[in-house]
Amino acid sequence: MIDKIKKELIIYTALLTGLILLMHPDLLSEPTVRLGLMQEMGNYIHPLLYTFFVYLVLYFFRAVFGFVMKFFKKDEK
Secondary structure (H helix, E strand, O other), rough: OHHHHHHHHHHHHHHHHHHHHHHHHHHHOOOOHHHHHHHHOOOOHHHHHHHHHHHHHHHHHHHHHHHHHHHOOOOOO
């Protein structure tokens, strides 16, 4: 159970990092300016919410793919 939680946290963190860099490429060149804007606007929670919704969609697709693959998996006896 702990391994599954670790795996999902790694996926979520990688997704968060990827989405942050995709939406805000200036974060790499001028991180202090971007963090200052974030602090000024007070919008701390929106990256976590956006990532959570994208994660839910990906989790749904992973679950459907895993369910479909069970039908094509050979029975091992």
